[in-house]
Each structure stands twice: as C-alpha cells, then as structure tokens.
Amino acid sequence: MRSLPRSLDPLPDETITGFVLRLAHRLGTTPAEILLRTGLAPGGSPGLPTRLPLSFQYHLDDAHLTVFARATLLMPAEVADMLLAPLGQRYGPLNPAFTPRNTPARMIYDNPWVLTRSTRYCPPCLTGNGTLIQDRHGGPWQRLWRLPMIFLCVRHQRLLAHQCPGCGAFAQSPHAGSAIARLSDDALNPWQCRSAEARSAPAEHPAHACGADLTRESAPAGELDSATMAALVQVQRHLAGLLAEGGPESTTSAGAPVPVAHYFADLRATVAMIFRSWPEARPYAGTSFLAAALDAEHASRTAQAQPLLNTAGKKKSSKPYTAPPSDSLVTGAVLQIATRLLRAADPCEARESMAPLVHKLRDADRALSIYLCRAAWISTPMRTAVGDC
Ligand SMILES: [Zn+2]
Ligand SMILES: [Zn+2]
Incomplete structure (x- = not known):
C-alpha cells in the first residue's frame, strides 16, 4: 500500500468517518477511492469497495490500523484516537467491565449507548473554526457526538441536532450497512447530507443525494427558557x-x-430506572419545562412497551425503557435527574433518594431490576444504594 500524495492532520476529536470524508474532499476523489488506497476496503472483492463496515468506526485491528496510518502519513496513535473504542476507558457503556462482549468489534452491536448508525452534531462546529483548512473541508465530525450522553455544545450553548433539516434522516445514517453512505459520490461536501432523496425517482435511476447543508440548520423551534438552558x-x-x-x-x-x-x-442504569419508574423521579427535575419533556417521553415509551407486554418468548417489554432518547432535550432532561440522584453526599443519602425508584421498579419489572443491578453493569456504591435487588 503506497502513501497518498497528500493527507490531512486529524482535527481535535475527529471520527475516522469524518476524516475520510474530509480527505476525499481534499483530494477531489470519492470516499470509496480513499478506503481502497488506505486499506479499509473489506478484503476479497476486487474493485472499489461498496461499504465501510460499521465496526471500523469503533475498532481497527493492528493490520488495518498500520496500513491506514502509513497511507495517510499519520502516526498509529493518531489513527487510534479517531476510533470510538478508546473512549471506553472513561465511558462505562463502552468499557468491557460494564458491557461484556466476546470480541472488541461486538461492542457496538445491540449497544444503544453508542451511536454507530447516526450521529448528533452541532451545526456551527461543523462549519469550522475559520481556519483555511476548515473553511475548505468543514470542521470535525466529533467522536463525542457519538455518545448519547453528549447532547449539547457547551461552546455554542445549543442543543445538538440529530436530523437533517432537509430530509429529516438521521445525520450520517448508514446506507446498506456502510458507515459512509454513497461511497462513490464525489460531489458532496463533508457537511452535506448523504441520505437518498425522497423516493420519487424510478427504481432504475439511483436516487440523488439529499445534499442539504447541515451547517445551515436553523435554531431549533421554540427557544429554551434561560433556567432550563443553564x-x-x-x-x-x-x-x-x-x-x-x-x-x-x-x-x-x-x-x-x-x-x-x-x-x-x-x-x-439510572436513566432506565427513571423511565421505568416515572414519575417517581419527577420532583428532581430542574425546571417544569424539563419535567414536561420527560412526561411526554415517558408516555411515548409506555406506548411502545404496551404491545410487547403480552408477546410470547423472550421478554422484551423493558427495552423501550432502557435506551437513551434520540432527542437532545429529552436526553439532557433525564441526565439532569440522573446526575442529581447520583450526586448524594454519602451512601445513606444515595439509598434514600433511590428508594422510591427502586421499589417501584421492583414491583413493575422484576426482570429489569435484576438485570440493572448486576455487578457487570453498575458500580459497587450504586449496588449498595439500590439494595440487593
Ligand atoms: Zn458547537
Ligand atoms: Zn437530508
């Protein structure tokens, strides 16, 4: 594998998919060509690759990592820093101690606490910081936007977006199992929506890309009151x-x-407990606006769970309560309460504030309460606080 004639310095906290998009744009070629020339094409099939495996965003084995680093003129450590796996050192839902999986690549499967099929984003951050290179190819698609617990850009004081303002598709959603959609399209900028245009095109003509400019997203409808934003x-x-x-x-x-x-x-685990036992934690909401957002979210989750209650087979009715919300406001609302519950001054206080949630959860969903309290799911102090459930 020969090095590319030119490369790019990775931007702070940039994902590997974002880097490939910027590099293709810089070299005036397609993402597929970049994947081929950097060793990220899935092996075996001749010609240009048609997909980038979703797991490549999370983890690359040594062989792939070395080849990619050499071709892009980067240090292997710089490449590793574009992957999601290293975030697991600090982020429990990506840490093997709290999310046990057989192989590294399996960490992203059935794990709603990392976004590999879409991303949140901050339009002003995506616009870039005004340097020449970012003016040309945009700002970084950030790794932290892939963690559902990141819902707001502190720098721009705004909630993150997660949908294209043009077509409504989730941002950077994969197409045909490829982490980058439209791999052989060289007409799109890194900040344009790559989803297929609404299906008006006949089947024999592949639909055009939506192409909406994601940096232009207007402010979210309905301003937040200042207490809520704070x-x-x-x-x-x-x-x-x-x-x-x-x-x-x-x-x-x-x-x-x-x-x-x-x-x-x-x-x-606390997020799941809050939703499953709602409205027990309602008094902890920071503002009435946040409480109302959670009322609505709870109603919609209950509606999703209802049809699952009487289905045969493996019980899945708790699933609608355990995933993080897609919406940034609702995510912020539930995390505001979760952080407040966990902020207890001592184990005794923690136990006291958790008690109403624990009791309601145990009555409503014994299986979920056992699942959430496993040693391989929560910390020792939290296990003490929620009792031996
Ligand atoms: Zn921002
Ligand atoms: Zn779109």
Whole structure:
C-alpha cells in the first residue's frame, strides 16, 4: 500500500468517518477511492469497495490500523484516537467491565449507548473554526457526538441536532450497512447530507443525494427558557469534563468515589430506572419545562412497551425503557435527574433518594431490576444504594 500524495492532520476529536470524508474532499476523489488506497476496503472483492463496515468506526485491528496510518502519513496513535473504542476507558457503556462482549468489534452491536448508525452534531462546529483548512473541508465530525450522553455544545450553548433539516434522516445514517453512505459520490461536501432523496425517482435511476447543508440548520423551534438552558449546560459541562482526555480519574457516584467509567455505567442504569419508574423521579427535575419533556417521553415509551407486554418468548417489554432518547432535550432532561440522584453526599443519602425508584421498579419489572443491578453493569456504591435487588 503506497502513501497518498497528500493527507490531512486529524482535527481535535475527529471520527475516522469524518476524516475520510474530509480527505476525499481534499483530494477531489470519492470516499470509496480513499478506503481502497488506505486499506479499509473489506478484503476479497476486487474493485472499489461498496461499504465501510460499521465496526471500523469503533475498532481497527493492528493490520488495518498500520496500513491506514502509513497511507495517510499519520502516526498509529493518531489513527487510534479517531476510533470510538478508546473512549471506553472513561465511558462505562463502552468499557468491557460494564458491557461484556466476546470480541472488541461486538461492542457496538445491540449497544444503544453508542451511536454507530447516526450521529448528533452541532451545526456551527461543523462549519469550522475559520481556519483555511476548515473553511475548505468543514470542521470535525466529533467522536463525542457519538455518545448519547453528549447532547449539547457547551461552546455554542445549543442543543445538538440529530436530523437533517432537509430530509429529516438521521445525520450520517448508514446506507446498506456502510458507515459512509454513497461511497462513490464525489460531489458532496463533508457537511452535506448523504441520505437518498425522497423516493420519487424510478427504481432504475439511483436516487440523488439529499445534499442539504447541515451547517445551515436553523435554531431549533421554540427557544429554551434561560433556567432550563443553564441547568442543561451545567450537566453537560460536568459530563464532558469527565469524558475529556486528561480529565479526573475518579468522581462520586451514589455517595462514594468511583473511577469515571463506573460513573457512566451508573448513569446508564439510572436513566432506565427513571423511565421505568416515572414519575417517581419527577420532583428532581430542574425546571417544569424539563419535567414536561420527560412526561411526554415517558408516555411515548409506555406506548411502545404496551404491545410487547403480552408477546410470547423472550421478554422484551423493558427495552423501550432502557435506551437513551434520540432527542437532545429529552436526553439532557433525564441526565439532569440522573446526575442529581447520583450526586448524594454519602451512601445513606444515595439509598434514600433511590428508594422510591427502586421499589417501584421492583414491583413493575422484576426482570429489569435484576438485570440493572448486576455487578457487570453498575458500580459497587450504586449496588449498595439500590439494595440487593
Ligand atoms: Zn458547537
Ligand atoms: Zn437530508
């Protein structure tokens, strides 16, 4: 594999898919050509690749990583920093201790706590920071936007978007199992929507790309009141600070110090407890606006769970309660309560504030309560707080 004639420096916190899009744009070629020339084409089939496996966003084996680094004139460590797997050191839902999986690549399967089939994004961040290189090829598609616990851009003080303003598709959603849609399209900028245009085109003509400019998304409808925005910014600042490279090693969860990854595992379980036992945690909502957003979300989750209650076979009726919300506002609302519940001064206080949720959950969904309290799912202090369920 020969090196490319030119490459790019990765931008801070850039994903590998974002890097490939910018590089293709810089070299005036297609993402498929970049994948072929950097060794990311799935082996075996001749010619240009038609897909980039979803797992390549998360993890590359040594062979792929070395070849990609050499071809793009980067250090292997720089390439590793574009993958999602290293985030698991701080983020429990991507940490093998709290999300046990057989192989690294399996971590992203059936794991709603990492976004590999879409991403959130901040339009102003995607526009770039005004440097020449970002003016030309856009700002980074950020790795942290792939973590559902990131819902707001602290820098621009705005909730993250997750849908294309033109066609409504989830941003960067895959096509035919490829992490980058329209691999052989060289007409799109990295910040344009790559989803297929609404199906008006006859089947024999492949639909055009939507192509909407994702940096132009107008402000979300309905401004947030300032108290709500302040509450959400505070929560996001706290969580982003813990996830940042070089951030603190440990933090408090359920009234005792734990490594940061354990705390994020506890947040994931607390979110499920909040939704399944709603409205028990309602008094903890920071503003009435946030409480109302969660009322609506709970109603919609209950409606999803209802038809599953009486189905035969493996019980799946708790699933609608355990996934993170797609919407940034609702995510912020539930995390505001979850962080508040876990912020107890000591284990005793943690136990007290969790008790109403624990009791209601145990009565409503015994299987889920056992599932959430496994040692391989939450920290030791949280297990103490929720009792031996
Ligand atoms: Zn931003
Ligand atoms: Zn679109």
